[in-house]
Amino acid sequence: MGKPDSQRCGGRTWVNAKQLVTSFFEPPGTIYLNEILKAYPTRLKYDLAVYIGHRILHSDEGLKSVLSVGNQNTWDDSNAHQSSSALNSQDILQAWRDFESSFFAGALLCPKVPFRQLLDRSGYEIDVHKRVGVSPSVAMRRMTVVSPYPHWHYFDAYGPGKLKAVYRGNGIPLPWGNMRMVNDPCQHWAVFRRLSEPQNGSSAQISILNVGDEPRIYCCESINMTDPAGNNRVLCAGIDLNPAIDAQGGNALDIASELKRSCVEGGGSVTIPRHIKKDLQTVAKILNINWVERGIEGDARLICSRGAVCPRKPSCYEGCQDGANQTLGDIV
Template sequence: MEQIIRNSHFLGAKLRNLRKEHRITLEDLSARCAQIDPQSAPSVSYLSMIESGRRNPSQELLALIAGVLQRKPAWFLDQTEFAPVGRKQAAGGAARIPFEPSFLFSKDLLQAAIPELLSQTGTTGRQFAQLLIRSHQEISRNEYPDLERAAEMVGKRVFPLNVDDLMALCKHHGLEIRWFERKPILAGNKDREVRSVIRSFFDSPGTIFLNKALQSDPARLKFDLASHIGHKVLHGGDGLKSPHATGGDIGESPDSGSASNTGIEARDVLHAWRDFECSFFAGALLCPKIPFRRFLTRERYRVEARQKLELTAAVIMRRMTKVSAYPYWHFFDADAPGHFRAVYRGNGIPLPWGNMARATDPCPHWAVFRMFGNTPNASSQISVLRENDQWQLYCCHTLRTRDMAGNPHVLSVGIDLLPALSSNGADAVQIVDSIAEDCLRKKGQAKVNRAATEAIREVASILSIAWVEESLEQSARIICSRCSSCPRQGQCDAAPVTRARNIADVQQEILTTTK
């Protein structure tokens, strides 16, 4: 006890720095302690006083806090200064490109070139608008405080909301509910036909039309109601909102834009942005940030816990990427190998297989695409990926589901493990290199070695994410953006046989032989 009293200010500073390094709030730390020992758990205010040096924790309480943060109690008491080791990482999403020479990227030239680009590639204005919005989302890491506040004002942070609660909110905002019957149909969707069904749509100024099939599907009904409430609150119910229908690509419904419209118009961006706003509002209304974060911590981020809330897996997964204090997340929603309905890359993970067009040599080892095969309905996977001459380390949880029209979907949510390992004082580069070396020796997949397992298990405990720890029971896999660049020895089986050579290599041969 005397040692604790002597080092109270130093102890508090180390606790505060370590907590912030792991992006754990005082409230989260208090809740995590309560999960382990409700009787001894400190309050938020008491933790704050410990950090400021105004209170000294007992040995029992220090041991409890140390256990949550995966440190020995003695670590808080020594005189070694705590230096954060988390790596600096750019905002998520695709890598930036230098706009050089700058005169080629003037506003006038871009306004002329972009429509031509869309026309040449067959990209619709709505699809291009969705890409703009996704990039904005990834760079900002889903920070939209105005939408959060609007949803919290409407829902008053009540969690969870049931169908009756949402119906009452509709009535409060002057919205009328009408029901219709429609069964799935075949609808055109870019280069293919898909089974599609209209779930709901908004008719200005205040009528929500709902498919009767939603009456037996409360999870989807709640999302649609929340989204339409968002349109009324945010946009006055002017009706400039796309219908909710299954089967579209990259956040859109089938035939949501004219197939011949490969230019871009102001209404394309307006509709896409409003659809995004309403969707984000719906997530914030159904899963308000603070109550939902507490729920995720309590359930250790298990997606299966959605059944307690009557919410879809997509809502749970997308929302956890926002409310988690850990910022390095990604989310994929694929309805066929190579076809995405939604993408979010707050951790900057390279996009597998392409985007609106299929790759000619796709990598089959991404969990989001393996799930279309004869695999379990849900699994967790650790993946290593070679990028910019460095190995990256990711963990994801993936599950197979079906949309309202019966089309198969695969949803995958994951995190970048390297920042968490670095924040915990581990040698992240050595850990990922050791995992990659084992995978390379064993044809692309191998069990995670003991040292790496212990480090990842500690991180899983700190982040309170159960499926990170569960992924250690499976073999880690090498993944790549294209099979032709697969780092496996001999490449993977899906790599196409080709005699093509790299022109730069031929040029180098010429320079070498003529010197």
């Protein structure tokens, strides 16, 4: 199993995620399962839970007939424009039903109260999914729902600019500016770095990002995984720390601004100053999220939504020749 295939054509990088049909439904009541699911019991449980969700929520009319992993698509701007313009009300309805059924599956596999109790006991570690018998993606998405702290985000990425799932309850911008490829992405997002350099295990990162002209401090935990189709994916769950800092009587804007200045002076990243680290450690213990504490022990990094607003000095794109024509594939 390897990474998605890529090829150069007409000055652009096309990346095709491998696609695999895992199951399909045949009326009136038969579900056919791909034999590969014998090696992926968590995916098997998820597929069955999704079909149950469709049946309960939408009856036969809304029952999706095929479930798959991966996607055959390109990152060509013209193709993206054509696909978006071709959307109609039926596409939107089906997408909403798919979301509802996937959410139902997560709730069925990870019931809110017992799963929250388990997360509290385990400090929101990603490997809690092994104890529940679900995939990391199901567990991480469910974290964002059952946690009493509402300021979460979640990304499931196949490649730069290719997001399979997105949740932004904390309002964080997308890593690539929007849902399509951009010419000046920020390379310092944790999800971006782990796509470029896959690692074993999970890793935490403290990031400072301007949102609405105000700096915000985020912490995320990311992990690489290979899906049944053989695609390398990065799952990333994170939180906005500013509301938690303010709730404890701190001044999140002042702390984030100071940390941002330190990062700029340090060339984009810096060891977190001791007095700021102390404030963040207090918040991490109150939230009871272990990977926030781990992130604090590493360097804080400046990130941005687009290279055009890069806060680093010098900018990551300063001096790049022919930058306007540079593609994401060139950078990675």
